[in-house]
Amino acid sequence: MPDPNPTDRRNHILDSAAVVFAAKGFHPTTIRDIAKHAGIADGTIYNYFESKPALLLAVFQRMRDTIIQAAPPPPPAGDVRATLRAMLTHPLTALRDDNFALFRVVVSEMLVNAELRALYHQHIIQPALDGAEIYLRQALPTLDAARAQLAVRAISGMVMGLTIQYTFDDPTLRGQWDSLPEHLADLLLDGLLPR
Amino acid sequence: MPDPNPTDRRNHILDSAAVVFAAKGFHPTTIRDIAKHAGIADGTIYNYFESKPALLLAVFQRMRDTIIQAAPPPPPAGDVRATLRAMLTHPLTALRDDNFALFRVVVSEMLVNAELRALYHQHIIQPALDGAEIYLRQALPTLDAARAQLAVRAISGMVMGLTIQYTFDDPTLRGQWDSLPEHLADLLLDGLLPR
Amino acid sequence: MPDPNPTDRRNHILDSAAVVFAAKGFHPTTIRDIAKHAGIADGTIYNYFESKPALLLAVFQRMRDTIIQAAPPPPPAGDVRATLRAMLTHPLTALRDDNFALFRVVVSEMLVNAELRALYHQHIIQPALDGAEIYLRQALPTLDAARAQLAVRAISGMVMGLTIQYTFDDPTLRGQWDSLPEHLADLLLDGLLPR
Amino acid sequence: MPDPNPTDRRNHILDSAAVVFAAKGFHPTTIRDIAKHAGIADGTIYNYFESKPALLLAVFQRMRDTIIQAAPPPPPAGDVRATLRAMLTHPLTALRDDNFALFRVVVSEMLVNAELRALYHQHIIQPALDGAEIYLRQALPTLDAARAQLAVRAISGMVMGLTIQYTFDDPTLRGQWDSLPEHLADLLLDGLLPR
């Protein structure tokens, strides 16, 4: 069943780990659970990964790569609203469906595991913030550096927070998830006060 | 050492649990850790709490009560900006310092523990959203219901997300934490586009 | 609810212990179970009994006294068959109904607890054997001492073994339990071979 | 020390369990006791047995198999007395020596553990009763069905009861144990009354 190619086997393990972690959570999942799901022996996993936490980390890293590869093309400069919308759409849709459960597990562990947290910040949050800041300042030359930095953090936080709250089964959020980028872009650009 | 009053003893255990959970995280913490920190026997904890998860839940519930009791007085009607600022200040400061670490642990477990999650949603998020929605619509009569609902969720998500990101040691965020409510209020009310 | 008379309280505890032991078995029963059933505090039990095993022992001793008090009057000498029947009827009916469950628990522990075992042998088996031997030799003067000793042991063993097997829900045994003394008396006196 | 063959290892554990259970009883024995006696790690036991009760059950099942394999060849038809003697000899000798202590522990738990009890009834008592009934009716065609059923139960109960009483150190029983089958056969066939 399992193929002999080392890279493929590694990926096969990661696939299984992702599925089982997503389904049961990190701590309740045992190495045996993953091995069984992958149709291999427990010990084999240790030929590819140092430890159970290292396996979660690898799962996360692959998730990261997938997200990065699926990064949207730079939006048409000039249209600020479209830019922002695109910036929001990407993360909000990337984590849906199956990914949600896994995201939850990864974030959960990240909050408590410094190594995972550093990785997340370094490889996902920080680049996203930097990139977003550049986009934003290009699109809104009137924005000074300090406000731009704050804005991207606010937006990024908003995305993470909304994603977590999505998992709380809030009906309002669930019902409008797809139109969220549009409405959030409007809110962020125009503000709540009438113009 | 230990005091005989049952309520005090219970609180003493909760204090210890909060400290140790915050320091080590939920799973790495053992009941013995908490008992030792509290200066009592392991078994005593089970006279007050059903199980280890129940203890975390109780820690969270007390944290919730503390937060609720510290709820700000309704801000002066009329000044929208002040209202929003107050709404943001409360959660952003409530979770600071020692509480941050504990918050992290609770959220971490919440993401993975349905009971904790339901409690959090029911007792913290939902009331906050409802209250905020009322405030907001009073302060901004021009806001229609749908946009108001979305706005409070966006704001709430933003707060949670920023709080989590604060734990990532982002220097920008750390440096401006105290002035965050003000800037976020401005951002939310005026938007990013020049007026 | 509980009465202050020490003897009555002791008996009250024994009643509760008998009920709970019978229902749950010795090891699964906790002191708290018994205390709760008796409507008293855990510690109170230790004012009347040394330990949990001592409590079982006391339960057994009271059971023994009850059985002894209910001992049948010496049967009319002369009628061997009636004598034997009476000897069998007593133990086979004494342990029925509620007592069965308790008997089971006591025997179970007795098999494994030397003190209980010695007590049982000394106070129940040995006197019963001695008495039975005397009866039997009076009724059957032709019986020599050795055969009499063996016979009473065989009978006594038969009673105990049948009682245990009764608890196995053997339908044949359940259905004929009441006529058992009669049939066993016939079997023992006449033997299986046709006369 | 330990041999790699899974069946042997399983049997090695069963051997140790039998020894330690027999020596200390079921409840006082810890898994660690057994592991130490077997010269293996605690956890290893759980690779072969579900739980501590399951281990006792397995011990009993192997004891059962041993007893069954040692079943006597059908005795020479025609000689009723020899038949009965053989029927009695088998169980009365099978449980001697080391086995006695173990038998005691198993019966003790059986009295209180429904699963063990059902197994014992199903695999030991019931087949023995059925087989004995057939033998008996062949040997004694004059015996009607009802009396035969009762007789085998009486005999079976007698064997179990005597075996238990043997453990009470009754000197009379101990001294005559080997000649017991003969005397019991006489008693059962001829009865106590003089012919």
Next chain:
DNA sequence: CATGAATGAGGGTTCATTCAT
């Protein structure tokens, strides 16, 4: 004497990790 909270030794069981085959 009654109470019942406190104690803490100990138990069964799990599971990440190792390593001989």
Next chain:
DNA sequence: GATGAATGAACCCTCATTCAT
């Protein structure tokens, strides 16, 4: 490299017993 049995440290939790009130 693959296997999976063996390992044994730990953990959560129970509960008989004690003792201050």
